[in-house]
Amino acid sequence: MTAVLVARPAPPSAARIALARVRLELRLFFRERQQVVVSFAYPVVMLVIFASILGGDERPGDIPFAQYFLAGIAATGIMLxxxxxxxxxxxxxxxxxxxxxxxxxGTPPVAYFAGKAGQVLVTAALQLALLLPVARYGYDVPMPPDLGHWLTFLWVAALGALAGTVLGVAVSALPGSAGATTTAVSAFAIVLQFFSGVFFGFLELPGWMQQLAAVFPLKWLTQGMRSAFLPEQAGAFEVAGGWEHGKTALVLVAWVIIGVMVCVRTFRWRRGEG
Amino acid sequence: MHVRGLVKRYGGRAVVDGLDLDVHHGEVFALLGPNGAGKTTTIEILEGVRQRDEGTVRVLGEDPARVGRPWRARMGVVSQGEGAPQALTVREILDHFAGYHATPRPTGDLLAAVGLEEKAGTRVGRLSGGQLRRMAVALGVQGRPELVFLDEPTTGLDPVARRQFWQLIRDLRADGTTVLLTTHYLDEAAELADRVGIVAGGRLVEVAPPDELGGQLRLVTTVRWTEGGAAREVHAEAPGAVLRDLLAASVTGDVPGLTVTRPSLEDVYLRLVGAASTPTEGELR
Incomplete structure (x- = not known):
């Protein structure tokens, strides 16, 4: 066909589409009532169950169980x-x-990912805003004592949510039906929770489990959360003997940047080819 | 649109097998063929969402295998699935996707054009099949495309919805939009298209305006009659001589059971499709 060269204005930028996608994703999220309930209730319910059963236990360094568990379940909620x-x-x-x-x-893949990330950041924030008061007023878990600890909490949560989003995009590329992917994702999430020290002290886990978990974001997210919620001396009971903030940031940022670069190239818009 | 020697194989089997195609600016072109003839694969290659194995393809002056967003902005696709979240309303979907285009048609105009004004506030999950297709058309033309692809747009629609749909295509054509549609309905191709291309066995076996389709095949007239209790049949391009001989041989001056028929468009289509697919399958074995 001989193209009729009509001058067309350039299509909207990736950033504008990304913003539109965030709005769309949030609207969709809040219309799926079941999803809203599960996302917001799961960490709270888990905290209530575990804190009620194991409330008298103490973790290494004389940390009450609920305090130790809050860090883990906050991280798990973000992963979810x-x-x-x-x-x-x-x-x-x-x-x-x-x-x-x-x-x-012609949607840029990165705009689509950004839509997911934006929705995840908002819902994770709401989820934590619900979880923390329950821990504080229901189980007397102390909140981060100063601005520095709150800032740690914020960057760990945000980076963890972004890294988790990237991991979600990556795992969606696996072949198979949506049902199969859902099953695989759930199974992987459960195993990762145990490996990453959400339920047990990470120090108590076998070495190979620790090393495997260190590859994925959840371990670092959980450790970062502990650094925000546990007292300073509890850092001595980490594998490295400290909170490793630098390494935590590095691993999570690497997940985000390398992950996005890989996903932009490998992302499949349709089943099968192409 | 210009296609030469297009080949696409799946697992060694050529689904598209040397297809040539030209579609001119502003025309409605129908790719007509049975299921599995390679229509959808062809259209997906032209849309730039599937890679070809061989051949040259130019769509809107570019190779669809290597195109960017400016090219995509010039074409629209009405796909088979709804491709939209069920929980959103028709208006929400149209408003959202407007943000992907530089100069989108206003949502109100689109709703009116496809007759979905009353359903604007209905969630996608509650639309009927015909309404979903109409929403797909609205989405397909939202960015004021120069070229629109429609892949089996009326499959599964009831007769009333089909006719409403046809009117939408005519409106597009009147606006000067080039339309390439695939269908396995003969009447649809005849009704809508300026030219029809018949696809069989992964090749284009015939291209013509609907009323010229079949060319020579269509001239072959069938003369049937009964002779001594048995049905007889003769095919001839000029049946006059056959009839003269029959009448001359008749004692009563009458020929029992005499019919003279020209093949319908459907007969021609079936012969074209049959003639092309049978030897192809034979080669494969």
């Missing part, structure tokens, strides 16, 4: 709303042809 929810959602969107439409519209 990021990695698990994103991996499952992308597989479903691919199966129902929603991603195909985005591809045909």
């Amino acid at each position: 709303t990021s990695f698990q929810a994103v991996g499952t959602a992308i597989a479903a969107e691919r199966e129902t042809g929603q991603l195909e439409r985005l591809q045909l519209l």
